[in-house]
Each structure stands twice: as structure tokens, then as C-alpha cells.
Amino acid sequence: MEQKIQAKNLDEQRFGRVLPHVSVDCVIFGFHENQLRVLLLRLRSIQEWSLPGGRLFPDESLDDAAHRVLKERTGLQNIFLKQFYAFGDRHRMDNTDFHGILAKQGIQLDPSHVLFDRTISVGYYALVEFSQVTPGLDILTEEWRWWDVREAPVMLFDHNEIMSAALKTLRRQLRYDPVGLNLLPEKFTMPELQKLYETILGKTLDRRNFQKRLLGYGILKRLEERRLGGAHKSPYLYCFDREQYFKALESGLEHEW
Amino acid sequence: MEQKIQAKNLDEQRFGRVLPHVSVDCVIFGFHENQLRVLLLRLRSIQEWSLPGGRLFPDESLDDAAHRVLKERTGLQNIFLKQFYAFGDRHRMDNTDFHGILAKQGIQLDPSHVLFDRTISVGYYALVEFSQVTPGLDILTEEWRWWDVREAPVMLFDHNEIMSAALKTLRRQLRYDPVGLNLLPEKFTMPELQKLYETILGKTLDRRNFQKRLLGYGILKRLEERRLGGAHKSPYLYCFDREQYFKALESGLEHEW
DNA sequence: ACAAAAGTGTTGCCGATACACCCATGA
DNA sequence: TCATGGGTGTATCGGCAACACTTTTGT
Structure with a gap:
């Protein structure tokens, strides 16, 4: 019963008013102790780490959604944020058995629930000043952590691929992006x-x-x-x-x- | 009655099995008589021209959908095709009154119809050899034409913006794209x-x-x-x-x- | 033979790289 | 005083832009 309420909250708070089939994922870069790091989080009951992401409210642009996710995760606003690619492989989400995970917790969601939708994800990368970030935990998030990009763990879905693509873009864009200004104090x-x-x-x-x-x-x-x-x-x-x-x-x- | 049937066909043929909220649009470049041209089409009953585009089948990747659109439009396969940006402004489709247009033809669609959805569009650009292209007309398309990029007409939605972005990307990518190989005989x-x-x-x-x-x-x-x-x-x-x-x-x- | 287009070679400049010396600081 | 890192200067090399002359072709 407790769990059912949680599922209901989960639904209303996060999925009640969002568009299906589309999401944004943010690769948040920081720099600390001579390491380039990414901010990852682990969702409740899910073993793999994932990129901070979210879905769009019906009245929200892609950019707005990405900024919102970033603010929810880092507390930061007016951050350097850039769209870099849309990921739309048919099977990009296949490596995760949501039904099984939720079932173990006694949570039942309708098979047509947004969470199970086949989804296109638009990738953004952000450059933030490490010391200014104080991520908050929300109801879905169990843990967050900065990872050295070279030592990132296996992630949910195709998030490893998304991170690699972001890094590649960042390298190519070094000339055009205000890297220093955003990553350093x-x-x-x-x-x-x-x-x-x-x-x-x-x-x-x-x-x-x-x-x-x-x-x-x-x-x-x-x-x-x-x-x-x-x-x-x-x-x-x-x-x-x-x-x-x-x-x-x-x-x-x-x-x- | 005639019109109603058409609307029903339209629905089944094109919108019956597609994902809502996501689409692809292709900016198809060709080169002829020393002009860089784009292939545009005009949909039945709609005044403005538009980029060839379409929605995703449930089992189709973004890339596959773009290739399919391209094939439907140009008859060409194995074409150079590159994703360049996802367009997700809240009001990107506001400049067209579908309800009004359809109403004039006596076509009634449910307000929740996919056609009216708020949609994120993923932009692709293609490089094709002008002489090889023989677009076909489908039930929705009334007219197609190659336009000099400098003289493109006012288009549906934000398609002018999408075309400009494609052109800008093409210029930046000149070094990396097989421009000559694809655009010339x-x-x-x-x-x-x-x-x-x-x-x-x-x-x-x-x-x-x-x-x-x-x-x-x-x-x-x-x-x-x-x-x-x-x-x-x-x-x-x-x-x-x-x-x-x-x-x-x-x-x-x-x-x- | 002449006009217009196409083939080819040379020079100079600028920016990037490679490299060396001196200076300041804490141990 | 010495080891280490930080500040600054110079020579060279290569790529690109600017530029001129010759060759071919149709009229």
C-alpha cells in the first residue's frame, strides 16, 4: 500500500503531465583535481547509473526542459548548455527490465505507462563549475556522484554512448565553447x-x-x-x-x- | 463523403501506426546549373511549402525514418544523410491552422489526432545527385520542386529556420562531408x-x-x-x-x- | 589571330611548433 | 642551495594566400 502510493506520487509528480516518446539527457561536465568529471545518478531500485534526464512538460521547449533538469540536479541556473545529438535507436532502452524491477517492489504500472514508452532522447552537455554544485536528491534518486570520465561505470540504456558522444563533441568544440570560463573558478x-x-x-x-x-x-x-x-x-x-x-x-x- | 474517406485513408496510411510528438524533417540538397538547391514539397490544401518529413513507425530508428522519407521522396537509397539538430520550441508549429484548413475541406479529425500534437522534429540533411532524383507524388503531396536555396519560399512551421540551420551546418562541415562525391555526377x-x-x-x-x-x-x-x-x-x-x-x-x- | 578559359609555378607572410634560458619559492 | 615549477624569448618550418605566365580551344 505504501508502495502503491509511492507509485502514484511518482506518476503524478513526474509522469502525469509529460510528453511520451521524448526525453532529454544531460551530460554534466565538471573539473576537479585535474580530472574531467561527469555527474551521474542512480535511481531508486535500479542498479545501473544514469545520466540526469527527464521528460518534457507539454508547454516546455527542449532547451527549457534541459535547463530544468540541470537546475533540479545541480541547483544551477544560467549554465552553459548545448544540444549535441538526438538518440533514436529502436532498441536503445532494451538493456533494462523496468517491469521486473518495479514488480520486485510490488509496484504495478500499466504496460502503456509513459515509463515503458519507446523514447527518443535529445542529448545536451553542460559545463559547470564543480565547487558550485550541490545536487539534491529527489524521490526517484538514490545516490549521485561525480565520476572521472575515464572511469565511468556501466550505465542505463545507451547512456555510455551518449556520454562518449558528448565528450567527442566537447573536444571538437573546444575552440568555440567557453570551456575555461564555465569549468574553472x-x-x-x-x-x-x-x-x-x-x-x-x-x-x-x-x-x-x-x-x-x-x-x-x-x-x-x-x-x-x-x-x-x-x-x-x-x-x-x-x-x-x-x-x-x-x-x-x-x-x-x-x-x- | 468523398472527403471523409480521404481523411480516413490519410489516417490509416500515414498516421495510424506512428509515434506522436516526434518527427524527422529532411533538407535535401542538390546541385544544378551552378545553384545549390533544396527539394521542397507542397501538401494538399496547404499553401506553404514544406520540407519532406515524416513520423516514426514504432519499430523504426530515427535514422531509418529519415532514410525512408528520403527514399519516398527521391527514390534514392544509400544516400549521404546526417542528423544535425533537434527542433523543440514550444510554438514551432503555431503558424499553421490545420483545423481551419481541414475544416474548409470538410475533414473532421479528433482534436487529439497525432497531426495536431506538439512535436519535436529531428533535422537531417542529405546530399543527392540532382539528375538521379525523380520524386513521386503521394496522396498528401500536391507539388514538388527544387528551389535555389537563396530563393526558398516561406515555409510551414519553422522549416525556414531548419533549412538555414542545415545550410550553416553544411558550410561548417565542408571539410568532413563528401560533398563533391554526393552532389556531383x-x-x-x-x-x-x-x-x-x-x-x-x-x-x-x-x-x-x-x-x-x-x-x-x-x-x-x-x-x-x-x-x-x-x-x-x-x-x-x-x-x-x-x-x-x-x-x-x-x-x-x-x-x- | 584573338578572346576567354584552363593548366601550372613562385613568392611571401603568418601562425604553430620546437626548443633554452632565467627566475622565484619552499624544503 | 637545490630541485622544481613558472615566466618569457627565438628560430624554424609549413600551409595558405596572393599573384603571372603559358596553353588550348572555338569563333
Whole structure:
């Protein structure tokens, strides 16, 4: 009975007023301790981890839905968020036996329930500043965690594939996306920025050439401060010159990596 | 009565077994007489032109649906086809009064009919060889026509926006897509290939540099033949070295335009 | 023979890479 | 004082753009 009520709540709160056959999934990237990470969550009673996602309300655009999911998951608004691909394989959801899982909990849902629909998912990727994120748990979510992209677990449905596609897009888009601005804190050093690029690209870059290049874009401001406490020579702090940054992005940051 | 039957047919043939809320739309590019063209069609009783599109059968992937639409429209199979964006604005279909149009014909459909659903559309673009296309008319289609992309008419829904987005993607993807191979006939001259690129990019290119660059990729084979009948010096004919082409595409054709 | 189009070669510039030296800091 | 990391400068190389001359063809 308890369970039945829960199923009913679940239905009304999450699935009562949503469109069938369409969803959004967000690959939320963060950067911490020199690792590129993704925010994943594990749904109640489901073993596999999954990407934060959700369905559309009838009056909501795809973009709005993605922003809403992001806000529900990270508490953040006005985040950099970009659609990158729609996943529509016929059997993309076949690896999960929802009926079995729910049955074990004594939850019965009609076979025509939205949850079992064959669904096209539109993928978005987000760049967020790690330290600002404090995900909340909702009724469906049992656990959340940041994973190193290289060590991501087996996920629900085709979510591993979606994550890989997001990463690939991110790499190709490095020139056009405000990567540093969104993934790093307000102030950062040149080596830190370089580490971010190296981590995303998965290869090392020449220190001197990197600095010349990035400064060449004219989108960084060097501050008077330096980062103290390091074991060696203290590096300068930089921040983004937002006005210049967005101006530069429109024309693309040229150059290949 | 006649009309009612038609409405019923329409329903069974086209909408009886499809998913609601999702569709695909194809921007089909061709090249003819030095113009980049798109294949548009006009649906029966609807004034505006539209992109060829359709809904998904329950057992069909997005890609399969796009290929099916393409085949229905052009008779072509194994065509270069690429997904480029999902369009999901809340009001993207608001500019058309289906109820009014159908009412004028005496066709009554239930307000919950799939046709009136709020729909997310996944955009694909295709590159086809103009001369090979012979579109067929189906029960819903009244007229089809190739339009110069620069002179496309006002279209249904947000189809103008979808077409623009496709064109923008095509330009950015010039390096990665087998543009020439799909849009030109088997054999072609260097000036013809250059015209294609110039038309897509919307700007003129230096003849000598263009030739050096394209030949530099090592994906073209020069034939012994020349194109005769021109008023002046007869140019060589080329064809693609398919093996080399696909090998080169994997690494990307480098270089920016 | 002449006009118009097509084939080919050379130069110079700019950006990216490769590489070396000096400086600051904490242990 | 030394090891380590951070700041800065220079030489070279390659790709692309700019550009000119010759050849072919139909009229």
C-alpha cells in the first residue's frame, strides 16, 4: 500500500503531465583535481547509473526542459548548455527490465505507462563549475556522484554512448565553447587552465605555446595577485575578460588543436 | 463523403501506426546549373511549402525514418544523410491552422489526432545527385520542386529556420562531408567542383589555390578524358578515388575555409 | 589571330611548433 | 642551495594566400 502510493506520487509528480516518446539527457561536465568529471545518478531500485534526464512538460521547449533538469540536479541556473545529438535507436532502452524491477517492489504500472514508452532522447552537455554544485536528491534518486570520465561505470540504456558522444563533441568544440570560463573558478592560473585543456583533449601541450596562444586570443586578464602556497614559484592569477570572450566566440577561436 | 474517406485513408496510411510528438524533417540538397538547391514539397490544401518529413513507425530508428522519407521522396537509397539538430520550441508549429484548413475541406479529425500534437522534429540533411532524383507524388503531396536555396519560399512551421540551420551546418562541415562525391555526377571538371564549393560557401575562391588544395588531399583521380564542347580550352575530367576519400574523411580534411 | 578559359609555378607572410634560458619559492 | 615549477624569448618550418605566365580551344 505504501508502495502503491509511492507509485502514484511518482506518476503524478513526474509522469502525469509529460510528453511520451521524448526525453532529454544531460551530460554534466565538471573539473576537479585535474580530472574531467561527469555527474551521474542512480535511481531508486535500479542498479545501473544514469545520466540526469527527464521528460518534457507539454508547454516546455527542449532547451527549457534541459535547463530544468540541470537546475533540479545541480541547483544551477544560467549554465552553459548545448544540444549535441538526438538518440533514436529502436532498441536503445532494451538493456533494462523496468517491469521486473518495479514488480520486485510490488509496484504495478500499466504496460502503456509513459515509463515503458519507446523514447527518443535529445542529448545536451553542460559545463559547470564543480565547487558550485550541490545536487539534491529527489524521490526517484538514490545516490549521485561525480565520476572521472575515464572511469565511468556501466550505465542505463545507451547512456555510455551518449556520454562518449558528448565528450567527442566537447573536444571538437573546444575552440568555440567557453570551456575555461564555465569549468574553472573565477580566478585561475595559466597552468590550471592548461591542465583543463590537456584533460579534455587527453594529451599534453607545450607550456609556452599554450600560453602564447591563449593570451593571443585577448580574452584573459592577468591580475596582480599570484597563487601562493605552491611549492615553487608562484604563478599569476588570471580571469576572463567576458566582454572580449563573447566577442571572440562569435568569430570562433580559430586554430585547430 | 468523398472527403471523409480521404481523411480516413490519410489516417490509416500515414498516421495510424506512428509515434506522436516526434518527427524527422529532411533538407535535401542538390546541385544544378551552378545553384545549390533544396527539394521542397507542397501538401494538399496547404499553401506553404514544406520540407519532406515524416513520423516514426514504432519499430523504426530515427535514422531509418529519415532514410525512408528520403527514399519516398527521391527514390534514392544509400544516400549521404546526417542528423544535425533537434527542433523543440514550444510554438514551432503555431503558424499553421490545420483545423481551419481541414475544416474548409470538410475533414473532421479528433482534436487529439497525432497531426495536431506538439512535436519535436529531428533535422537531417542529405546530399543527392540532382539528375538521379525523380520524386513521386503521394496522396498528401500536391507539388514538388527544387528551389535555389537563396530563393526558398516561406515555409510551414519553422522549416525556414531548419533549412538555414542545415545550410550553416553544411558550410561548417565542408571539410568532413563528401560533398563533391554526393552532389556531383561521377565525372566532373575542376571548375565544376570549384563552383560547387563556391556556391555552398557563398564566396569565390582562387582557382589555383583551390586546385592545389583539393589535389593535395589525394582523393581525386584525373582521367585521360577532357570535357569537350566548351567554348575554350577543354578541362580535364576527374572522379573521386573512393578508397582514398573515405580514408581521408576519417581524419578530417584538415584546414579551414 | 584573338578572346576567354584552363593548366601550372613562385613568392611571401603568418601562425604553430620546437626548443633554452632565467627566475622565484619552499624544503 | 637545490630541485622544481613558472615566466618569457627565438628560430624554424609549413600551409595558405596572393599573384603571372603559358596553353588550348572555338569563333
